[in-house]
Amino acid sequence: RSSPHAHAPRLEPSPAPRGNEGADPCVGGSGTGPIGEVVLAEEARGLKSCGLRGWGVVAVGGGMHHCKRYRSPEQEAYMNHKWKRKRSRSREYEGRLRYPPRRDLSRRSRSRSQDRMPYHRRYRERRDSDNYRFEERSPSFGEDYYATHSRHWRRSRGREHQRAKKHQHHCRKRRTRSCSSASSRSQQSSKRSRSVEDDKEGHLVCRIGDWLQERYEIVGSLGEGTFGKVVECVDHARGKSQVALKIIKNVGKYREAARLEINVLKKIRERDKDNKFLCVLMSDWFNFHGHMCIAFELLGKNTFEFLKDNNFQPYSLSQIRHMAYQLCHALRFLHDNQLTHTDLKPENILFVNSAFDTLYNEKKSCEEKSIRNTSIRVADFGSATFDHEHHTTIVATRHYRPPEVILELGWAQPCDVWSTGCILFEYYRGFTLFQTHENREHLVMMEKILGPIPSHMIHKTRKQKYFHNGNLVWDESTSDGRYVQENCKPLRTYMLHDSLDHLQFFDLMRRMLEFDPSQRIMFSEALMHPFFTGLSPEERMLCGRDSSRDLSR
Numbered sequence: 439r440s441s442p443h444a445h446a447p448r449l450e451p452s453p454a455p456r457g458n459e460g461a462d463p464c465v466g467g468s469g470t471g472p473i474g475e476v477v478l479a480e481e482a483r484g485l486k487s488c489g490l491r492g493w494g495v496v497a498v499g500g501g502m503h504h505c506k507r508y509r510s511p512e513q514e515a516y517m518n519h520k521w522k523r524k525r526s527r528s529r530e531y532e533g534r535l536r537y538p539p540r541r542d543l544s545r546r547s548r549s550r551s552q553d554r555m556p557y558h559r560r561y562r563e564r565r566d567s568d569n570y571r572f573e574e575r576s577p578s579f580g581e582d583y584y585a586t587h588s589r590h591w592r593r594s595r596g597r598e599h600q601r602a603k604k605h606q607h608h609c610r611k612r613r614t615r616s617c618s619s620a621s622s623r624s625q626q627s628s629k630r631s632r633s634v635e636d637d638k639e640g641h642l643v644c645r646i647g648d649w650l651q652e653r654y655e656i657v658g659s660l661g662e663g664t665f666g667k668v669v670e671c672v673d674h675a676r677g678k679s680q681v682a683l684k685i686i687k688n689v690g691k692y693r694e695a696a697r698l699e700i701n702v703l704k705k706i707r708e709r710d711k712d713n714k715f716l717c718v719l720m721s722d723w724f725n726f727h728g729h730m731c732i733a734f735e736l737l738g739k740n741t742f743e744f745l746k747d748n749n750f751q752p753y754s755l756s757q758i759r760h761m762a763y764q765l766c767h768a769l770r771f772l773h774d775n776q777l778t779h780t781d782l783k784p785e786n787i788l789f790v791n792s793a794f795d796t797l798y799n800e801k802k803s804c805e806e807k808s809i810r811n812t813s814i815r816v817a818d819f820g821s822a823t824f825d826h827e828h829h830t831t832i833v834a835t836r837h838y839r840p841p842e843v844i845l846e847l848g849w850a851q852p853c854d855v856w857s858t859g860c861i862l863f864e865y866y867r868g869f870t871l872f873q874t875h876e877n878r879e880h881l882v883m884m885e886k887i888l889g890p891i892p893s894h895m896i897h898k899t900r901k902q903k904y905f906h907n908g909n910l911v912w913d914e915s916t917s918d919g920r921y922v923q924e925n926c927k928p929l930r931t932y933m934l935h936d937s938l939d940h941l942q943f944f945d946l947m948r949r950m951l952e953f954d955p956s957q958r959i960m961f962s963e964a965l966m967h968p969f970f971t972g973l974s975p976e977e978r979m980l981c982g983r984d985s986s987r988d989l990s991r
Contacts, residue, residue, distance in 0.1 A: 639687065640692075641662070641666060642667070642729045644685070650671070650731065651724055653674055654681070655672045656683075657680075665684075665686060665687065665692050665820065666685050666692065667684075668682055669683050669685065670683075673722075683731055683732070684731065684732040685730075686732075688728040693728070693729075695821075696730035698822075700730070700732060703720035703723075703819060704720070706720075707720060709775060715768055716764050717768055717815065717816050718735065718737065718816065719735055720733065720734060721734065734817075737789065738789035738792030739789055739792040740784065740789070740817075741761070741787045741814070741865070745864075745868060747807065748807045749804075750869065751799075751868060755866070755943060758862060760977050762946075765816070768816045769782075769816070770961035770962050772822075773854070776825040778824075778854055780823055780854070781822075781833070782854055786816065789811070790813040793810045794809050795807070829850075831843075836874070837870045837871070837872050839880070840955070842955055844901075845895060845900075845901050846900055847898055847899055849955070850955065852960075853955070854961075855950050855960070856951060856958065858950055862947050863947060866934075867934075877901075877904070878912065885910060886926035887927065887928060888948075888953065892954055893908055942967070942969040945969070949964075
């Protein structure tokens with residue numbers, strides 16, 4: 439074990455020859471006899487007169503000297519009265535802290551010669567220094583002993599341990615900043631938030647009335663998903679305007695995806711400051727104790743939710759025309775800026791205002807909801823990818839996934855066009871075009887509805903297990919085979935009317951659903967399709983302002 443005074447000079451004699459021969463009493467020889475004892479006594483008295491008052495010197499029979507652990511009255515007064523420090527009560531001090539420090543304070547660099555100074559000199563010089571107590575560490579104890587054990591250090595490690603043990607459970611709790619208004623202390627106390635708490639899945643536990651960032655007051659819930667939740671808030675920093683706050687789970691992969699989405703939203707905000715291109719705009723973002731939070735303008739329901747609330751009664755063709763035009767307009771803006779959404783679906787298309795009228799349908803003998811305003815916004819850019827970025831193998835939600843992704847042939851901007859065609863069909867009929875969750879069945883449905891897959895795509899794919907001699911391998915005698923045979927018909931058979939508007943709509947949709955990505959219509963071409971000639975000037979003005987300018991610069 440090391441001595442508690444490791445830096446003190448050892449009062450050991452020089453090695454001497456065996457016996458009494460050659461022992462020089464003038465240099466502290468350890469030979470037996472009165473001369474050696476007198477020299478040792480003189481050494482002890484000399485050290486005492488030099489100021490090393492707390493050390494006792496004992497001569498042992500073999501001449502080895504050992505230092506006793508002893509504190510002088512001056513040291514005791516210094517330790518107990520002035521700085522209120524407490525020593526370990528153990529008999530053998532091991533030269534390390536009993537309670538390591540909680541923080542790493544700055545340490546002045548000392549020269550090598552100063553480190554080698556005798557203990558008593560360094561001890562006194564450091565004791566008399568002004569910043570001895572909080573800034574520098576004690577070289578004798580090796581850690582920030584004086585700072586951590588001073589009377590101003592209110593929280594001991596023992597109390598810290600008890601506190602940590604008290605709050606150890608499955609919910610992570612952290613102290614949050616008080617969310618308050620600066621008007622009065624009564625308002626400040628009433629608006630303080632509870633401790634931040636997460637559930638088992640990583641969702642932030644929040645209730646109506648909670649505040650975030652001393653700015654956002656939660657007034658309602660808008661939904662919850664795998665990524666996190668969306669709550670309605672009042673932004674007190676912007677005239678109590680209403681915003682939708684997207685709170686991401688406190689999970690690493692979702693947090694990283696949120697950062698990527700924030701980066702995309704920043705680019706969109708830079709290039710569409712006036713919101714002419716119908717992409718949802720981010721007003722603010724922040725990190726709230728591991729939860730990435732993104733503030734958006736408050737919008738209405740998404741198009742799938744409205745469809746569901748309407749018992750999956752489809753939208754009218756006039757409503758689909760306006761919604762499709764806005765969708766093509768927004769996606770052309772993204773593609774012009776080398777950005778692919780990759781996750782288009784009805785859930786990610788929101789109405790600006792979801793107010794509706796209730797009408798009675800005599801043919802179906804039921805009530806139907808009719809949306810008053812079909813203005814939409816494209817949302818959820820968590821999977822959006824720039825052209826120069828890495829393209830993952832699998833993108834898009836299953837029902838809206840293009841064939842080149844299933845066959846792993848690589849994908850680009852045309853994958854958004856395919857997803858848009860599937861969305862328009864769902865608006866028109868109220869159900870998804872490809873109702874499946876398996877790759878082989880998905881490809882079979884595509885062939886039943888759209889015709890055979892081009893041979894060059896079959897030859898290029900690595901998924902040869904789905905094919906034999908250039909044909910899909912599929913057993914129609916199974917239950918899945920019978921389902922596909924009975925429910926999947928050519929695309930034209932789903933047409934509700936034979937009028938020109940419906941024919942034009944199906945022509946546009948069929949051109950969006952081309953197997954070969956290079957043959958699919960582009961959004962700039964789709965905006966010129968005859969189907970959109972039926973739009974009123976007011977409907978075109980909502981999304982046609984200054985749409986021809988170059989946005990990629």
